[in-house]
Amino acid sequence: MNEKRTENILEVEEVIMAFGGLVALINLDFQVQHHTIKAIIGPNGAGKTTLFNVITGSFSPTEGTVRFNGKSIENLKAHEIAKLGISRTFQTIELFTNMTVLENVMVGCHTRIKSSFIASGLRLPQVKRKEEQMRSKAMDILEFVGIADKYNESADSLPLGERKILEIGRALATEPELVCLDEPASGLNETETQAAADLIRRIKDKGVTVWLVEHDMKVVMDIADDIMVLNYGEKSAEGPPLEIQNNPKVSEAYLGGGEENNA
Protein backbone atom coordinates (compact mmCIF):
# COMPACT_ATOMS: atom_id res chain seq x y z
CA MET A 1 0.00 0.00 0.00
CA ASN A 2 1.27 3.43 -0.83
CA GLU A 3 2.06 5.19 2.44
CA LYS A 4 0.82 8.56 1.28
CA ARG A 5 -2.60 7.22 0.36
CA THR A 6 -3.73 6.19 3.83
CA GLU A 7 -7.08 7.62 4.73
CA ASN A 8 -5.84 8.77 8.11
CA ILE A 9 -3.22 11.42 8.54
CA LEU A 10 -2.53 10.35 12.11
CA GLU A 11 -2.87 6.92 13.66
CA VAL A 12 -2.25 6.29 17.32
CA GLU A 13 -2.06 2.62 18.25
CA GLU A 14 -1.97 1.12 21.73
CA VAL A 15 0.00 4.01 23.15
CA ILE A 16 1.02 3.72 26.77
CA MET A 17 2.80 6.58 28.48
CA ALA A 18 4.10 5.93 31.96
CA PHE A 19 6.11 8.25 34.19
CA GLY A 20 7.61 5.88 36.74
CA GLY A 21 4.60 4.29 38.39
CA LEU A 22 2.14 6.83 37.05
CA VAL A 23 0.44 5.71 33.88
CA ALA A 24 -0.84 8.80 32.08
CA LEU A 25 -2.07 7.14 28.90
CA ILE A 26 -3.43 3.62 28.83
CA ASN A 27 -3.67 1.67 25.57
CA LEU A 28 -4.85 4.62 23.60
CA ASP A 29 -6.11 4.03 20.04
CA PHE A 30 -7.46 6.65 17.69
CA GLN A 31 -7.16 8.08 14.19
CA VAL A 32 -7.41 11.53 12.65
CA GLN A 33 -8.75 11.73 9.10
CA HIS A 34 -7.29 14.03 6.48
CA HIS A 35 -8.85 17.51 6.21
CA THR A 36 -10.93 17.27 9.38
CA ILE A 37 -10.97 18.97 12.76
CA LYS A 38 -10.62 16.52 15.58
CA ALA A 39 -11.02 17.65 19.18
CA ILE A 40 -9.90 15.98 22.38
CA ILE A 41 -11.86 16.80 25.50
CA GLY A 42 -11.69 15.56 29.04
CA PRO A 43 -11.38 16.75 32.61
CA ASN A 44 -8.14 18.09 34.06
CA GLY A 45 -5.52 15.41 34.52
CA ALA A 46 -7.09 13.19 31.87
CA GLY A 47 -3.82 13.06 29.95
CA LYS A 48 -4.66 15.52 27.16
CA THR A 49 -1.42 17.46 27.40
CA THR A 50 0.58 14.25 27.76
CA LEU A 51 -1.02 12.95 24.57
CA PHE A 52 -0.22 16.26 22.93
CA ASN A 53 3.42 15.98 23.92
CA VAL A 54 3.63 12.38 22.72
CA ILE A 55 2.33 13.27 19.27
CA THR A 56 4.50 16.35 18.83
CA GLY A 57 7.64 14.58 20.00
CA SER A 58 8.31 16.11 23.40
CA PHE A 59 7.89 12.61 24.90
CA SER A 60 8.46 9.20 23.35
CA PRO A 61 5.66 6.83 24.38
CA THR A 62 6.58 3.96 26.71
CA GLU A 63 4.84 1.60 24.31
CA GLY A 64 2.81 1.80 21.14
CA THR A 65 3.00 3.45 17.75
CA VAL A 66 2.19 6.89 16.39
CA ARG A 67 2.00 7.03 12.61
CA PHE A 68 1.90 10.17 10.54
CA ASN A 69 0.95 9.55 6.89
CA GLY A 70 1.84 5.91 7.48
CA LYS A 71 5.32 6.66 8.86
CA SER A 72 5.97 5.85 12.49
CA ILE A 73 7.17 8.92 14.35
CA GLU A 74 7.05 7.91 18.01
CA ASN A 75 10.84 7.92 18.37
CA LEU A 76 11.55 11.08 16.42
CA LYS A 77 12.63 14.31 18.09
CA ALA A 78 10.31 17.31 18.20
CA HIS A 79 12.21 19.24 15.51
CA GLU A 80 12.21 16.23 13.18
CA ILE A 81 8.46 15.88 13.60
CA ALA A 82 8.05 19.57 12.79
CA LYS A 83 10.02 19.03 9.57
CA LEU A 84 7.73 16.13 8.61
CA GLY A 85 4.71 18.41 8.77
CA ILE A 86 3.21 18.41 12.26
CA SER A 87 3.14 21.79 13.95
CA ARG A 88 1.86 22.85 17.32
CA THR A 89 0.93 25.71 19.63
CA PHE A 90 1.37 25.82 23.38
CA GLN A 91 -1.18 26.01 26.17
CA THR A 92 1.05 28.38 28.08
CA ILE A 93 1.98 30.67 25.23
CA GLU A 94 5.57 30.20 24.12
CA LEU A 95 6.19 33.10 21.77
CA PHE A 96 9.67 34.42 21.08
CA THR A 97 9.16 37.51 23.23
CA ASN A 98 12.53 38.96 22.19
CA MET A 99 11.29 39.38 18.61
CA THR A 100 8.69 41.21 16.61
CA VAL A 101 5.46 39.63 15.41
CA LEU A 102 6.88 39.25 11.90
CA GLU A 103 10.12 37.70 13.13
CA ASN A 104 8.16 35.14 15.13
CA VAL A 105 6.46 33.96 11.97
CA MET A 106 9.76 34.09 10.08
CA VAL A 107 11.22 31.66 12.60
CA GLY A 108 8.33 29.41 11.60
CA CYS A 109 9.67 29.44 8.02
CA HIS A 110 12.93 27.97 9.34
CA THR A 111 12.51 24.45 7.95
CA ARG A 112 11.08 25.40 4.57
CA ILE A 113 13.40 28.18 3.42
CA LYS A 114 17.01 27.47 4.25
CA SER A 115 20.30 29.32 4.22
CA SER A 116 23.32 28.05 6.14
CA PHE A 117 25.23 29.73 8.96
CA ILE A 118 28.27 30.32 6.77
CA ALA A 119 26.31 31.49 3.73
CA SER A 120 24.45 33.93 5.99
CA GLY A 121 27.67 35.19 7.53
CA LEU A 122 29.13 35.86 4.07
CA ARG A 123 25.82 37.34 2.93
CA LEU A 124 25.89 35.39 -0.33
CA PRO A 125 23.42 36.68 -2.95
CA GLN A 126 20.90 33.87 -2.47
CA VAL A 127 20.71 34.66 1.26
CA LYS A 128 19.20 38.06 0.60
CA ARG A 129 16.70 36.60 -1.85
CA LYS A 130 15.64 33.92 0.62
CA GLU A 131 15.36 36.50 3.37
CA GLU A 132 12.92 38.45 1.18
CA GLN A 133 11.06 35.24 0.39
CA MET A 134 10.68 34.46 4.11
CA ARG A 135 9.53 37.96 4.84
CA SER A 136 6.81 37.97 2.22
CA LYS A 137 5.66 34.49 3.17
CA ALA A 138 5.48 35.56 6.81
CA MET A 139 3.51 38.68 5.83
CA ASP A 140 1.05 36.52 3.85
CA ILE A 141 0.50 34.37 6.91
CA LEU A 142 -0.05 37.43 9.11
CA GLU A 143 -2.63 38.61 6.56
CA PHE A 144 -4.30 35.22 6.70
CA VAL A 145 -4.56 35.15 10.49
CA GLY A 146 -5.54 38.82 10.55
CA ILE A 147 -2.80 40.57 12.53
CA ALA A 148 -0.72 41.92 9.63
CA ASP A 149 -1.05 45.49 10.91
CA LYS A 150 0.88 44.50 14.05
CA TYR A 151 3.81 43.00 12.17
CA ASN A 152 6.44 45.35 13.57
CA GLU A 153 5.31 45.24 17.18
CA SER A 154 7.07 43.28 19.86
CA ALA A 155 5.43 39.88 20.30
CA ASP A 156 4.92 40.34 24.03
CA SER A 157 3.10 43.65 23.56
CA LEU A 158 0.09 41.90 21.99
CA PRO A 159 -3.06 41.19 23.99
CA LEU A 160 -3.67 37.56 24.88
CA GLY A 161 -6.08 36.87 22.03
CA GLU A 162 -3.62 38.09 19.43
CA ARG A 163 -0.76 36.25 21.03
CA LYS A 164 -2.75 33.04 20.61
CA ILE A 165 -3.45 33.96 17.00
CA LEU A 166 0.23 34.70 16.44
CA GLU A 167 1.14 31.28 17.82
CA ILE A 168 -1.22 29.71 15.32
CA GLY A 169 0.29 31.83 12.52
CA ARG A 170 3.79 30.81 13.53
CA ALA A 171 2.71 27.16 13.49
CA LEU A 172 1.24 27.59 9.99
CA ALA A 173 4.55 29.04 8.76
CA THR A 174 6.11 25.59 9.08
CA GLU A 175 3.69 24.51 6.29
CA PRO A 176 2.18 21.69 8.34
CA GLU A 177 -0.21 19.03 7.08
CA LEU A 178 -1.40 18.57 10.63
CA VAL A 179 -1.59 21.39 13.13
CA CYS A 180 -2.05 20.62 16.83
CA LEU A 181 -3.61 23.36 18.95
CA ASP A 182 -3.36 23.19 22.72
CA GLU A 183 -6.40 25.01 24.12
CA PRO A 184 -6.59 27.76 21.50
CA ALA A 185 -9.56 29.44 23.21
CA SER A 186 -8.51 29.30 26.85
CA GLY A 187 -8.48 32.68 28.52
CA LEU A 188 -10.14 34.41 25.57
CA ASN A 189 -13.27 36.54 25.71
CA GLU A 190 -16.36 35.95 23.57
CA THR A 191 -15.18 37.94 20.51
CA GLU A 192 -11.65 36.60 20.65
CA THR A 193 -12.98 33.06 20.96
CA GLN A 194 -15.17 33.62 17.93
CA ALA A 195 -12.19 34.92 15.96
CA ALA A 196 -10.11 31.91 16.96
CA ALA A 197 -12.89 29.50 15.96
CA ASP A 198 -13.26 31.22 12.60
CA LEU A 199 -9.53 31.00 12.03
CA ILE A 200 -9.45 27.29 12.84
CA ARG A 201 -12.25 26.68 10.32
CA ARG A 202 -10.36 28.65 7.66
CA ILE A 203 -7.23 26.59 8.36
CA LYS A 204 -9.24 23.46 7.66
CA ASP A 205 -10.56 25.03 4.44
CA LYS A 206 -6.96 25.54 3.34
CA GLY A 207 -6.56 21.76 3.46
CA VAL A 208 -4.70 21.53 6.75
CA THR A 209 -5.88 18.95 9.26
CA VAL A 210 -6.50 20.28 12.77
CA TRP A 211 -6.17 18.35 15.99
CA LEU A 212 -7.01 20.27 19.12
CA VAL A 213 -7.37 20.04 22.84
CA GLU A 214 -10.02 22.44 24.13
CA HIS A 215 -12.07 23.12 27.21
CA ASP A 216 -14.60 25.47 25.68
CA MET A 217 -17.40 23.07 24.77
CA LYS A 218 -19.25 25.55 22.65
CA VAL A 219 -16.22 25.99 20.41
CA VAL A 220 -15.60 22.25 20.24
CA MET A 221 -19.21 21.41 19.38
CA ASP A 222 -19.21 24.21 16.85
CA ILE A 223 -16.09 23.43 14.85
CA ALA A 224 -15.07 19.81 15.42
CA ASP A 225 -15.92 17.07 12.92
CA ASP A 226 -14.97 14.41 15.37
CA ILE A 227 -14.48 14.36 19.14
CA MET A 228 -12.62 12.01 21.42
CA VAL A 229 -13.25 12.02 25.16
CA LEU A 230 -10.30 11.20 27.37
CA ASN A 231 -10.68 10.21 30.99
CA TYR A 232 -7.92 8.99 33.30
CA GLY A 233 -5.71 8.27 30.30
CA GLU A 234 -8.32 6.16 28.54
CA LYS A 235 -10.65 6.84 25.68
CA SER A 236 -14.17 6.89 27.08
CA ALA A 237 -16.05 7.95 23.95
CA GLU A 238 -15.43 8.98 20.35
CA GLY A 239 -17.66 10.26 17.58
CA PRO A 240 -19.22 13.28 15.88
CA PRO A 241 -20.31 16.20 18.12
CA LEU A 242 -24.00 15.31 18.21
CA GLU A 243 -23.31 11.77 19.26
CA ILE A 244 -20.95 12.94 22.00
CA GLN A 245 -23.48 15.50 23.20
CA ASN A 246 -26.16 12.82 23.43
CA ASN A 247 -23.96 10.27 25.08
CA PRO A 248 -25.35 10.30 28.62
CA LYS A 249 -22.12 9.16 30.16
CA VAL A 250 -20.19 11.99 28.58
CA SER A 251 -22.65 14.81 29.03
CA GLU A 252 -23.07 14.03 32.67
CA ALA A 253 -19.35 14.00 33.35
CA TYR A 254 -18.11 16.85 31.22
CA LEU A 255 -20.82 18.85 29.58
CA GLY A 256 -23.06 19.48 32.55
CA GLY A 257 -26.10 21.53 31.82
CA GLY A 258 -24.84 23.26 28.68
CA GLU A 259 -24.16 27.00 28.83
CA GLU A 260 -22.57 27.23 32.27
CA ASN A 261 -19.50 25.36 31.10
CA ASN A 262 -18.53 27.91 28.55
CA ALA A 263 -16.39 30.07 30.79
Added chain:
Amino acid sequence: MLRIGKLPITFFALFIIVFPWIARVIPGIGHYPDLLIFAGIYCLMTMGLSLLLGYTGQISLGQAAFYGIGAYVSAILTTTYGLNPWLCMIIGMIVAAIVAIMVGVPALKLRGHYLAMATLAFGIIVFIIFNEEVEWTGGPDGMSGIPGLSVFGFNFDTTEKYYYLVWFFVYAAFIFTINVIQSRSGRALRAIHASEAASNAMGIDVSRFKIMVFVYSAILASLAGSLYAHRLNFINPTTFDLFFSIKLLIMIALGGMHDIWGAIIGAFLITFLSFEWLHFFGEFEVIVYGVILLLIIIFLPHGLAGIPHIVKGWLRR
Protein backbone atom coordinates in the same frame (compact mmCIF):
# COMPACT_ATOMS: atom_id res chain seq x y z
CA MET B 1 12.65 43.88 13.23
CA LEU B 2 16.26 43.49 14.29
CA ARG B 3 18.38 45.69 12.09
CA ILE B 4 21.94 46.71 12.83
CA GLY B 5 22.52 50.16 11.37
CA LYS B 6 25.23 50.55 8.74
CA LEU B 7 26.11 54.15 9.62
CA PRO B 8 27.73 53.47 13.02
CA ILE B 9 29.76 50.67 11.45
CA THR B 10 31.11 53.00 8.78
CA PHE B 11 31.98 55.66 11.35
CA PHE B 12 33.63 53.12 13.56
CA ALA B 13 35.69 51.72 10.66
CA LEU B 14 36.81 55.23 9.70
CA PHE B 15 37.75 55.95 13.28
CA ILE B 16 39.86 52.79 13.46
CA ILE B 17 41.57 53.66 10.15
CA VAL B 18 42.54 57.22 11.10
CA PHE B 19 43.21 56.62 14.80
CA PRO B 20 46.97 55.92 14.52
CA TRP B 21 47.41 59.38 12.92
CA ILE B 22 45.37 61.01 15.66
CA ALA B 23 47.42 59.20 18.29
CA ARG B 24 50.62 60.53 16.75
CA VAL B 25 49.60 64.19 17.08
CA ILE B 26 47.88 64.22 20.47
CA PRO B 27 50.47 64.15 23.23
CA GLY B 28 50.20 61.41 25.82
CA ILE B 29 48.24 58.92 23.76
CA GLY B 30 51.04 57.79 21.47
CA HIS B 31 50.85 54.28 22.90
CA TYR B 32 47.08 53.93 22.40
CA PRO B 33 47.36 52.04 19.08
CA ASP B 34 49.23 49.37 21.04
CA LEU B 35 46.31 49.17 23.48
CA LEU B 36 43.86 48.99 20.60
CA ILE B 37 45.68 45.90 19.33
CA PHE B 38 44.66 44.24 22.59
CA ALA B 39 41.20 45.75 22.42
CA GLY B 40 40.88 44.22 18.94
CA ILE B 41 42.07 40.82 20.14
CA TYR B 42 39.51 40.98 22.96
CA CYS B 43 36.79 42.09 20.54
CA LEU B 44 37.22 38.86 18.58
CA MET B 45 36.44 36.92 21.72
CA THR B 46 33.65 39.11 23.07
CA MET B 47 31.81 39.00 19.72
CA GLY B 48 31.78 35.21 19.84
CA LEU B 49 30.70 35.28 23.47
CA SER B 50 28.02 37.85 22.77
CA LEU B 51 26.53 35.60 20.08
CA LEU B 52 26.74 32.64 22.45
CA LEU B 53 25.53 34.24 25.68
CA GLY B 54 23.66 37.39 24.65
CA TYR B 55 21.85 36.05 21.62
CA THR B 56 21.61 32.30 22.25
CA GLY B 57 21.52 32.36 26.04
CA GLN B 58 24.27 29.77 26.57
CA ILE B 59 26.98 30.65 29.07
CA SER B 60 30.64 29.69 28.71
CA LEU B 61 33.20 30.11 31.47
CA GLY B 62 35.84 28.40 29.36
CA GLN B 63 36.54 30.89 26.58
CA ALA B 64 40.09 31.52 27.85
CA ALA B 65 40.84 27.88 27.07
CA PHE B 66 40.12 28.41 23.35
CA TYR B 67 42.16 31.61 23.46
CA GLY B 68 45.00 29.54 24.92
CA ILE B 69 44.55 26.72 22.41
CA GLY B 70 45.02 29.19 19.56
CA ALA B 71 48.05 30.76 21.22
CA TYR B 72 49.71 27.46 22.12
CA VAL B 73 49.04 25.76 18.78
CA SER B 74 50.61 28.76 17.05
CA ALA B 75 53.52 28.86 19.50
CA ILE B 76 54.31 25.14 19.47
CA LEU B 77 53.96 24.62 15.74
CA THR B 78 56.02 27.68 14.80
CA THR B 79 58.82 27.32 17.36
CA THR B 80 59.16 23.55 17.73
CA TYR B 81 58.18 22.52 14.20
CA GLY B 82 58.97 25.64 12.21
CA LEU B 83 55.65 25.68 10.37
CA ASN B 84 54.28 28.75 8.58
CA PRO B 85 52.52 31.01 11.14
CA TRP B 86 49.42 31.47 8.96
CA LEU B 87 49.08 27.73 8.55
CA CYS B 88 49.45 27.36 12.34
CA MET B 89 46.73 29.93 12.85
CA ILE B 90 44.37 27.87 10.70
CA ILE B 91 45.38 24.65 12.43
CA GLY B 92 44.74 26.38 15.76
CA MET B 93 41.22 27.28 14.67
CA ILE B 94 40.57 23.72 13.50
CA VAL B 95 41.86 22.30 16.79
CA ALA B 96 39.70 24.77 18.74
CA ALA B 97 36.67 23.82 16.64
CA ILE B 98 37.22 20.09 17.25
CA VAL B 99 37.68 20.63 20.98
CA ALA B 100 34.55 22.82 21.03
CA ILE B 101 32.54 20.03 19.40
CA MET B 102 33.90 17.45 21.85
CA VAL B 103 33.10 19.66 24.84
CA GLY B 104 29.93 21.17 23.40
CA VAL B 105 28.07 18.00 22.42
CA PRO B 106 27.71 16.78 26.01
CA ALA B 107 27.90 20.18 27.76
CA LEU B 108 25.30 22.05 25.71
CA LYS B 109 22.69 19.47 26.72
CA LEU B 110 23.05 21.08 30.13
CA ARG B 111 21.38 24.30 31.11
CA GLY B 112 22.06 27.29 33.32
CA HIS B 113 24.34 26.55 36.24
CA TYR B 114 25.26 23.12 34.95
CA LEU B 115 26.52 24.48 31.64
CA ALA B 116 28.48 27.13 33.56
CA MET B 117 30.04 24.43 35.75
CA ALA B 118 30.92 22.19 32.79
CA THR B 119 32.62 24.97 30.81
CA LEU B 120 34.33 26.18 33.99
CA ALA B 121 35.78 22.71 34.55
CA PHE B 122 36.87 22.54 30.92
CA GLY B 123 38.69 25.87 31.26
CA ILE B 124 40.48 24.68 34.40
CA ILE B 125 41.52 21.39 32.79
CA VAL B 126 43.02 23.16 29.78
CA PHE B 127 44.80 25.61 32.07
CA ILE B 128 46.33 22.68 33.99
CA ILE B 129 47.47 21.09 30.72
CA PHE B 130 49.23 24.33 29.72
CA ASN B 131 51.00 24.31 33.09
CA GLU B 132 51.88 20.65 33.38
CA GLU B 133 52.76 19.52 29.85
CA VAL B 134 56.18 21.11 30.27
CA GLU B 135 57.74 19.31 27.32
CA TRP B 136 55.21 20.81 24.94
CA THR B 137 54.23 24.09 26.50
CA GLY B 138 57.21 25.01 28.63
CA GLY B 139 54.97 24.80 31.70
CA PRO B 140 54.65 27.88 33.92
CA ASP B 141 57.71 29.42 32.27
CA GLY B 142 55.82 29.67 29.02
CA MET B 143 57.22 29.77 25.52
CA SER B 144 59.35 32.41 23.89
CA GLY B 145 60.78 33.03 20.46
CA ILE B 146 57.41 32.95 18.71
CA PRO B 147 57.99 34.61 15.32
CA GLY B 148 56.10 37.68 14.11
CA LEU B 149 53.77 37.64 11.14
CA SER B 150 54.58 38.51 7.57
CA VAL B 151 52.93 38.07 4.22
CA PHE B 152 54.85 37.91 0.89
CA GLY B 153 57.90 39.48 2.51
CA PHE B 154 55.83 42.25 4.15
CA ASN B 155 56.52 42.19 7.88
CA PHE B 156 53.89 43.20 10.41
CA ASP B 157 56.74 44.28 12.63
CA THR B 158 55.62 47.70 13.87
CA THR B 159 52.75 48.51 16.19
CA GLU B 160 50.84 50.30 13.44
CA LYS B 161 51.18 47.50 10.94
CA TYR B 162 50.04 44.94 13.50
CA TYR B 163 47.23 47.26 14.53
CA TYR B 164 45.83 47.24 10.98
CA LEU B 165 46.27 43.48 10.70
CA VAL B 166 44.33 42.81 13.91
CA TRP B 167 41.61 45.27 13.04
CA PHE B 168 41.24 43.77 9.58
CA PHE B 169 40.37 40.46 11.27
CA VAL B 170 38.07 42.17 13.78
CA TYR B 171 36.24 43.98 10.99
CA ALA B 172 35.80 40.78 8.97
CA ALA B 173 34.55 38.90 12.04
CA PHE B 174 32.24 41.75 12.98
CA ILE B 175 30.62 41.86 9.54
CA PHE B 176 30.27 38.07 9.48
CA THR B 177 28.72 38.11 12.96
CA ILE B 178 26.16 40.83 12.26
CA ASN B 179 25.23 39.10 9.00
CA VAL B 180 24.56 35.92 10.97
CA ILE B 181 22.54 37.82 13.57
CA GLN B 182 20.31 39.34 10.88
CA SER B 183 19.65 36.02 9.16
CA ARG B 184 17.69 32.79 9.53
CA SER B 185 20.47 31.42 11.76
CA GLY B 186 20.46 34.50 13.97
CA ARG B 187 16.71 34.29 14.40
CA ALA B 188 17.06 30.62 15.30
CA LEU B 189 19.63 31.52 17.97
CA ARG B 190 17.39 34.19 19.47
CA ALA B 191 14.46 31.78 19.31
CA ILE B 192 16.48 29.24 21.33
CA HIS B 193 17.16 31.96 23.90
CA ALA B 194 13.45 32.75 24.24
CA SER B 195 12.00 29.23 24.24
CA GLU B 196 13.70 25.94 23.45
CA ALA B 197 10.36 24.13 23.38
CA ALA B 198 8.92 26.49 20.77
CA SER B 199 12.17 26.42 18.78
CA ASN B 200 11.92 22.65 18.58
CA ALA B 201 8.31 22.94 17.49
CA MET B 202 9.40 25.25 14.66
CA GLY B 203 11.78 22.56 13.40
CA ILE B 204 14.96 24.17 14.74
CA ASP B 205 17.57 21.59 15.65
CA VAL B 206 18.37 23.25 18.96
CA SER B 207 21.47 21.26 19.91
CA ARG B 208 22.97 21.65 16.43
CA PHE B 209 22.61 25.43 16.55
CA LYS B 210 24.00 25.65 20.08
CA ILE B 211 27.05 23.64 19.05
CA MET B 212 27.50 25.68 15.88
CA VAL B 213 27.59 28.97 17.77
CA PHE B 214 29.85 27.49 20.46
CA VAL B 215 32.27 26.34 17.74
CA TYR B 216 32.13 29.75 16.10
CA SER B 217 33.00 31.47 19.38
CA ALA B 218 35.86 28.98 19.89
CA ILE B 219 37.26 29.67 16.41
CA LEU B 220 37.23 33.42 17.03
CA ALA B 221 38.91 32.96 20.42
CA SER B 222 41.56 30.75 18.84
CA LEU B 223 42.25 33.34 16.16
CA ALA B 224 42.58 35.92 18.94
CA GLY B 225 45.05 33.64 20.73
CA SER B 226 47.22 33.24 17.64
CA LEU B 227 47.26 36.99 17.05
CA TYR B 228 48.21 37.50 20.70
CA ALA B 229 51.07 34.99 20.52
CA HIS B 230 52.55 36.47 17.34
CA ARG B 231 52.30 39.96 18.75
CA LEU B 232 53.99 39.32 22.09
CA ASN B 233 56.35 36.59 20.81
CA PHE B 234 56.01 35.09 24.27
CA ILE B 235 53.16 33.32 26.09
CA ASN B 236 52.65 31.70 29.46
CA PRO B 237 49.64 29.98 31.04
CA THR B 238 48.49 32.79 33.36
CA THR B 239 47.11 34.74 30.37
CA PHE B 240 44.61 31.93 29.79
CA ASP B 241 43.39 31.31 33.33
CA LEU B 242 39.88 31.26 34.71
CA PHE B 243 40.00 34.93 35.62
CA PHE B 244 40.42 35.83 31.98
CA SER B 245 37.25 33.88 31.06
CA ILE B 246 35.45 35.85 33.74
CA LYS B 247 36.95 39.09 32.47
CA LEU B 248 35.46 38.36 29.05
CA LEU B 249 32.07 37.95 30.72
CA ILE B 250 32.59 41.26 32.53
CA MET B 251 33.38 42.87 29.17
CA ILE B 252 30.12 41.82 27.56
CA ALA B 253 28.10 42.48 30.70
CA LEU B 254 29.57 45.98 30.85
CA GLY B 255 29.06 46.67 27.15
CA GLY B 256 25.69 44.96 26.99
CA MET B 257 25.27 41.37 25.90
CA HIS B 258 22.05 41.73 23.94
CA ASP B 259 23.72 43.98 21.44
CA ILE B 260 26.76 43.13 19.32
CA TRP B 261 28.04 46.69 19.87
CA GLY B 262 28.16 45.86 23.55
CA ALA B 263 30.92 43.36 22.81
CA ILE B 264 33.01 46.08 21.19
CA ILE B 265 32.34 48.72 23.85
CA GLY B 266 33.07 46.28 26.67
CA ALA B 267 36.32 45.07 25.15
CA PHE B 268 37.51 48.66 24.67
CA LEU B 269 36.62 49.77 28.19
CA ILE B 270 38.14 46.80 29.97
CA THR B 271 41.30 47.08 27.89
CA PHE B 272 41.74 50.69 28.93
CA LEU B 273 40.74 49.99 32.52
CA SER B 274 43.20 47.17 32.94
CA PHE B 275 46.14 48.64 31.02
CA GLU B 276 45.71 52.35 31.73
CA TRP B 277 43.31 53.46 34.37
CA LEU B 278 43.37 50.86 37.11
CA HIS B 279 47.10 50.55 37.54
CA PHE B 280 47.24 52.31 40.88
CA PHE B 281 44.77 49.83 42.38
CA GLY B 282 47.42 47.13 41.98
CA GLU B 283 46.25 43.93 43.62
CA PHE B 284 42.85 45.43 44.29
CA GLU B 285 42.03 45.70 40.60
CA VAL B 286 39.87 42.59 40.91
CA ILE B 287 37.69 44.32 43.47
CA VAL B 288 37.13 47.23 41.10
CA TYR B 289 35.95 44.80 38.42
CA GLY B 290 33.59 43.28 40.95
CA VAL B 291 32.15 46.69 41.80
CA ILE B 292 31.76 47.59 38.12
CA LEU B 293 29.95 44.32 37.39
CA LEU B 294 27.68 44.80 40.38
CA LEU B 295 26.76 48.37 39.44
CA ILE B 296 26.10 47.42 35.81
CA ILE B 297 23.86 44.50 36.71
CA ILE B 298 21.86 46.61 39.15
CA PHE B 299 21.57 49.87 37.22
CA LEU B 300 22.19 48.99 33.57
CA PRO B 301 21.10 45.40 33.00
CA HIS B 302 21.43 45.91 29.26
CA GLY B 303 24.92 47.34 29.62
CA LEU B 304 26.28 50.55 28.18
CA ALA B 305 24.88 49.67 24.75
CA GLY B 306 21.42 49.82 26.35
CA ILE B 307 21.77 53.50 27.29
CA PRO B 308 20.37 54.85 23.96
CA HIS B 309 17.16 52.88 24.63
CA ILE B 310 16.89 54.29 28.14
CA VAL B 311 17.40 57.83 26.81
CA LYS B 312 14.78 57.24 24.10
CA GLY B 313 12.41 56.08 26.83
CA TRP B 314 12.99 59.30 28.78
CA LEU B 315 12.43 61.47 25.72
CA ARG B 316 9.14 59.75 24.96
CA ARG B 317 7.82 60.58 28.43
